[in-house]
Amino acid sequence: xxxxxxxxxxxxxxxxxxxxxxxxxxxxxxxxxxxxxxxxxxxxxxxxxxxxxxxxxxxxxxxxxxxxxxxxxxxxxxxxxxxxxxxxxxxxxxxxxxxxxxxxxxxxxxxxxxxxxxxxxxxxxxxxxxxxxxxxxxxxxxxxxxxxxxxxxxxxxxxxxxxxxxxxxxxxxxxxxxxxxxxxxxxxxxxxxxxxxxxxxxxxxxxxxxxxxxxxxxxxxxxxxxxxxxxxxxxxxxxxxxxxxxxxxxxxxxxxxxxxxxxxxxxxxxxxxxxxxxxxxxxxxxxxxxxxxxxxxxxxxxxxxxxxxxxxxxxxxxxxxxxxxxxxxxxxxxxxxxxxxx
Amino acid sequence: xxxxxxxxxxxxxxxxxxxxxxxxxxxxxxxxxxxxxxxxxxxxxxxxxxxxxxxxxxxxxxxxxxxxxxxxxxxxxxxxxxxxxxxxxxxxxxxxxxxxxxxxxxxxxxxxxxxxxxxxxxxxxxxxxxxxxxxxxxxxxxxxxxxxxxxxxxxxxxxxxxxxxxxxxxxxxxxxxxxxxxxxxxxxxxxxxxxxxxxxxxxxxxxxxxxxxxxxxxxxxxxxxxxxxxxxxxxxxxxxxxxxxxxxxxxxxxxxxxxxxxxxxxxxxxxxxxxxxxxxxxxxxxxxxxxxxxxxxxxxxxxxxxxxxxxxxxxxxxxxxxxxxxxxxxxxxxxxxxxxxx
DNA sequence: CAGCGCACCACATACGTATTCAGTACCGAT
DNA sequence: ATCGGTACTGAATACGTATGTGGTGCGCTG
Numbered sequence: 001x002x003x004x005x006x007x008x009x010x011x012x013x014x015x016x017x018x019x020x021x022x023x024x025x026x027x028x029x030x031x032x033x034x035x036x037x038x039x040x041x042x043x044x045x046x047x048x049x050x051x052x053x054x055x056x057x058x059x060x061x062x063x064x065x066x067x068x069x070x071x072x073x074x075x076x077x078x079x080x081x082x083x084x085x086x087x088x089x090x091x092x093x094x095x096x097x098x099x100x101x102x103x104x105x106x107x108x109x110x111x112x113x114x115x116x117x118x119x120x121x122x123x124x125x126x127x128x129x130x131x132x133x134x135x136x137x138x139x140x141x142x143x144x145x146x147x148x149x150x151x152x153x154x155x156x157x158x159x160x161x162x163x164x165x166x167x168x169x170x171x172x173x174x175x176x177x178x179x180x181x182x183x184x185x186x187x188x189x190x191x192x193x194x195x196x197x198x199x200x201x202x203x204x205x206x207x208x209x210x211x212x213x214x215x216x217x218x219x220x221x222x223x224x225x226x227x228x229x230x231x232x233x234x235x236x237x238x239x240x241x242x243x244x245x246x247x248x249x250x251x252x253x254x255x256x257x258x259x260x261x262x263x264x265x266x267x268x269x270x271x272x273x274x275x276x277x278x279x280x281x282x283x284x285x286x287x288x289x290x291x292x293x294x295x296x297x298x299x300x301x302x303x304x305x306x307x308x309x310x311x312x313x314x315x316x317x318x319x320x321x322x323x324x325x326x327x328x329x330x331x332x333x334x335x336x337x338x339x340x341x342x
Numbered sequence: 343x344x345x346x347x348x349x350x351x352x353x354x355x356x357x358x359x360x361x362x363x364x365x366x367x368x369x370x371x372x373x374x375x376x377x378x379x380x381x382x383x384x385x386x387x388x389x390x391x392x393x394x395x396x397x398x399x400x401x402x403x404x405x406x407x408x409x410x411x412x413x414x415x416x417x418x419x420x421x422x423x424x425x426x427x428x429x430x431x432x433x434x435x436x437x438x439x440x441x442x443x444x445x446x447x448x449x450x451x452x453x454x455x456x457x458x459x460x461x462x463x464x465x466x467x468x469x470x471x472x473x474x475x476x477x478x479x480x481x482x483x484x485x486x487x488x489x490x491x492x493x494x495x496x497x498x499x500x501x502x503x504x505x506x507x508x509x510x511x512x513x514x515x516x517x518x519x520x521x522x523x524x525x526x527x528x529x530x531x532x533x534x535x536x537x538x539x540x541x542x543x544x545x546x547x548x549x550x551x552x553x554x555x556x557x558x559x560x561x562x563x564x565x566x567x568x569x570x571x572x573x574x575x576x577x578x579x580x581x582x583x584x585x586x587x588x589x590x591x592x593x594x595x596x597x598x599x600x601x602x603x604x605x606x607x608x609x610x611x612x613x614x615x616x617x618x619x620x621x622x623x624x625x626x627x628x629x630x631x632x633x634x635x636x637x638x639x640x641x642x643x644x645x646x647x648x649x650x651x652x653x654x655x656x657x658x659x660x661x662x663x664x665x666x667x668x669x670x671x672x673x674x675x676x677x678x679x680x681x682x683x684x
Numbered sequence: 685c686a687g688c689g690c691a692c693c694a695c696a697t698a699c700g701t702a703t704t705c706a707g708t709a710c711c712g713a714t
Numbered sequence: 715a716t717c718g719g720t721a722c723t724g725a726a727t728a729c730g731t732a733t734g735t736g737g738t739g740c741g742c743t744g
Binding site for chain 1: 698701
């Protein structure tokens, strides 16, 4: 097993200089076609690959993006929110389509990620993904911005955050879902999920919910909102709290599918029929939504589109092209849990 | 925003030479403690980070592992098998614990991954993950091996593959599951999942199944085995085929949870009660298994352990330490679908 | 035939770190 | 006073690619 071939080896075999090899292999203009073909043929023959480290050093680009997942420190080790999981796949693909590699890492909100990836030139830019208390890392975003780091965040587009954000139309999605429930004759709709601005996406969904109520001439009852983070357990707990509160309700809008699924479990345990007695609508359209019983009506965020948009926005930013934040459409997926005629 | 600081900048400020800075920051012995502290302090102050590209170029190591997912070309874009998804999390963590970065990529079985990652020095080694027709990429493994590439594969440990393999005890898991069903009085156990050696893991599970039958004095009926790849659709189709075959059966051992869940759906559609009429056992213990109705009895593969073992084995291999393939234990998780008393 | 422009290519060097080798200063022992 | 050894440090260089600058040969124009 001999030494890995370098561009010098090829140069020697081709009878040209190393710079010419470099130019030829990178498709630069101004290389004699005959020479280029000779070089390419030799490179193929030697199974030559450009040394990424040397190339990165010289060009000062790594052609690599870093994907950072944020998570509550409480989260179980190996679990990722299913929606992010779907997005992961599309991000990987989008990176490949743009000839970039993808570095992936988990981060606790508390660690010092903000000084790492781009400073050390491991990546040209960063994609930030994660639910969680937004206030906790706002200052980190600011630091990133100040350091001139290229990054894109998935989240609530409306919030006055630093940097670029890609997110779906949470407000519109919440509004659509609630309007659908109203159209079905439900009048007492509970909202499960934090309404605090610390969770901007849930907050937006809640505001959309309220907007639809208002449009429908319904006066919101504060007693129908219960906090929950996006786990089944939290959803079940919130639904239990709702039941225990004695408030009258005939529908639940959950801020995420996991919450909705947990709530449906709690309802089932309490002997309440979905959708006959209580209609349930979720948010995300994770795979489990269609598997739930009854299948869950939900607001779909398109992970394919989301991943692609994140990558394209980030690469645009890196290339100093004029890119902005992006708001992606949502779509209501009607299944059985809302009691629609099907 | 000024230029990124280099080790020369620090050297100048500290009144030492650049090599001393390099030595100090990497914790080499033989640097005066006072000098070291001065250097470290200046580095912190400048927010200095070692330039990965330069470091990689010089050391000829990238401190990076590549994770390659293989998938059937037919698979939907953004989906990863849930079990691999769980492993992904633990691999990411294990990499972090060992101070390695993780590059991630999808690969079609047909593409030329075998010449890429390590040749270009993007990664020091490769983790291969994926179900799929094993024969298709056997030759690629051979090529990797011949090229001296460091890699570890997740899969069937028994198969005479090139290179290192980490996998769970598929044979033992299949045997345990079948024995449990026999203990519960089931005598006509169908096996859903390919029994071909092209799918070595399923093959091992099937052999375990047969071994348990033999031990229990049951003569296997070939008509009770139906091929299926690891999707719900395939599981449902296999169950439908089983039903259509007219074979008598009172239990199903599925080669994966996805197959089992699909099969349960098909059984439910046919009005067959689980577990009363037919007991069902799966394999993997994906999150959906505990959510299924009834909750699915299954053979757990521990993704935490699996991920850690893969990473540690690979790093050991890279460091030329004496590491070997590893067989990880499985554990039967008894839930309702098998009809155990609970 | 002088002069010009074009197409192509080589020389030299930069990128930032890690490592080899050769010191230098200092101490204690002879 | 000399030597040997220890502890530390600096000069020089390698790693492999990409790029700025300048030069060569050729064909073409006038």
